Amino acid sequence: MRFFLFLLLSLCSAATLIAQPVPTQNDPPITNDDYQEIYNRIQSRLTELGYPAGRAGNAAWARGQYTLRYEGASAASDFSADLTKLRNLYGAGNVSVLGECGCSDDFRIYNIHVTPLGGEEKGKGGSRKVAQAIGQEEVEPNYYIIPGLNQLEANTPFNNLPPNFAVVPSGKPALPVTVAVLDTGIDPYFQHPQTTKGHGPLYLWENNSPDDPNDPFCLDGDLFGWDFINNDNAPLDDHSHGTHVASGIASQLTSYAPDVNYRFMAVKMLDQAGVGTTFHASCAVAYAAYHKADVINASWGFYGERDAILQKAFAYAQARGVATVTSAGNFRKELSTTKHYPSEFALETNPLRSILFVSASQTGSGTNLWRRTNFRSAPLVPGMDFVAARGTNVTALVPSYFNIPNNVGRKTGTSVAAPLATALAAHYRHLHPGDGPVILRTNLLNEINAQGAAASVAYLGTMVPYRVFNWIVLP
Incomplete structure (x- = not known):
């Protein structure tokens, strides 16, 4: 079964502040000329991700990506051993770690990419191959969260806090x-x-x-x-x-x-x-x-x-x-x-x-x-x-x-x-x-x-x- 994640809303045009309807298969693209360029960029991005823009029910799988979860005192070493197994099976250059979170015995979650599986398996089929290769049950395909197309978009990505940033307390006495x-x-x-x-x-x-x-x-x-x-x-x-x-x-x-x-x-x-x-x-x-x-x-x-x-x-x-x-x-x-x-x-x-x-x-x-x-x-x-x-x-x-x-x-x-x-x-x-x-x-x-x-x-x-x-x- 194919599925996708997506952001659940439609957003307004900044020029008019009038809400746009959520796109369907039959809806026309944004007609506001000021936002056509933004629409084109978003549609290009979704096409790059393998998502047919404006259609529900199509897969938006991050090709070749899988999420793995481990817990317990040996979580880190277990993942390291499994990574070695995959690299021995598919080639060291074809298996990479894209992300991870967690650093304790409670849990460790990893996002990996396996190149040979990228175009061969859709979602669950690929995750089953990875799970069988490493003997690990907690393997899931990694899927995209996809937005509605009618949206505001910032011109510049932000990844730095403002100078002298501090949290402002509300001053309210309640817990x-x-x-x-x-x-x-x-x-x-x-x-x-x-x-x-x-x-x-x-x-x-x-x-x-x-x-x-x-x-x-x-x-x-x-x-x-x-x-x-x-x-x-x-x-x-x-x-x-x-x-x-x-x-x-x-x-x-x-x-x-x-x-x-x-x-x-x-x-x-x-x-x-x-x-x-x-x-x-x-x-x-x-x-x-x-x-x-x-x-x-x-x-x-x-x-x-x-x-x-x-x-x-x-x-x-x-x-x-x-x-x-x-x-x-x-x-x-x-x-x-x-x-x-x-x-x-x-x-x-x-x-x-x-x-x-x-x-x-x-x-x-x-x-x-x-x-x-x-x-x-x-x-x-x-x-x-x-x-x-x-x-x-x-x-x-x-x-x-x-x-x-x-x-x-x-x-x-x-x-x-x-x-x-x-x-x-x-x-x-x-x-x-x-x-x-x-x-x-x-x-x-x-x-x-x-x-x-x-x-x-x-x-x-x-x-x-x-x-x-x-x-x-x-x-």
Whole structure:
């Protein structure tokens, strides 16, 4: 089975600040002349990655790339021995290590490239060959996270922190609630309240031990998160998606729960074009989990076969007390029959009950679902409907260096619906700091089902109920 990951939204034209629809097979390309060059560059990039632009369901496998996971005291030596086996089998020059994260007995995750397998096997077939060659079960194909094509794009990649950078404290007396935004990064300019012009400040999480020798990641100077794309301590947003997502969360909390001492852990796993891989995602989830984020916002996903290494990362997060909110997807798929991850991790036979996924409703049209949102006809939890939040023409901050008036852009998709639930989860953790992630998700679903607006959508001749929320009162 072929599958792909992708960033779940469409973004606005900076010139007009009007949201574009999510592309489908029949949609024309961007017509704004100012953005045609950007569109061409993105399409060229996706073609380079082997992804047919604008089409759902096609493989976007990083050719010849595989993710391997090890744990235990012999993890490093086990990988070294397996690497030697592969090089003896395929040739020393044909097997390379592209990336790694983790440096302790807890886990080590590696991204390797095996040249002879690059054009011969698609995904799982190649990973089975690698697994058989080394006698290692935890081998997965590495897949791309692919963005929607209609998007803002920065002109210059950033991989350095500003001079004299420091985290700005919120000054709120409550216990801090840490929200890990696993995305394209965050623009730290907006941690200063005077820069946000009425939008909630993007206060940043501060790592009090950035050079801790016991840190299982062995990173250098991770002050407010980490950039797993460039492998540095500057998880800055050179795309716009991550800043917009964080701003959506901050605006909800500022408007409805101003006492919450929220702060954002910036974990960059998507590059300037919005592209990352399942390897980057696995590392990002594990990083947020180790550093005890309260909530993860994962506004991305993929269709197809499950990735066991990514599932283990989310299981690790659940075990460490971290709840996850993720987007349901943007291709009008019914999630009882179409596998969409990480949403599907909450629906499996042995589900991760710390994961909540969110569909999108049409902003300004009452309870109507957005026309492209994925949804779930069978209930996530018996007796509970699936949930949706406004996800069209959502305004929030975009990076300051775009030079857009007021630094505000509009975006559409389940990516921008998920932050509304993330804000609720952060508020819940503020009110009930001792509750674990499973209890948090269960109680959020209970309250959304009790207070959300009731509606239904026709599917295969039946009416499927769901609940729409913007904000709810938590006990």
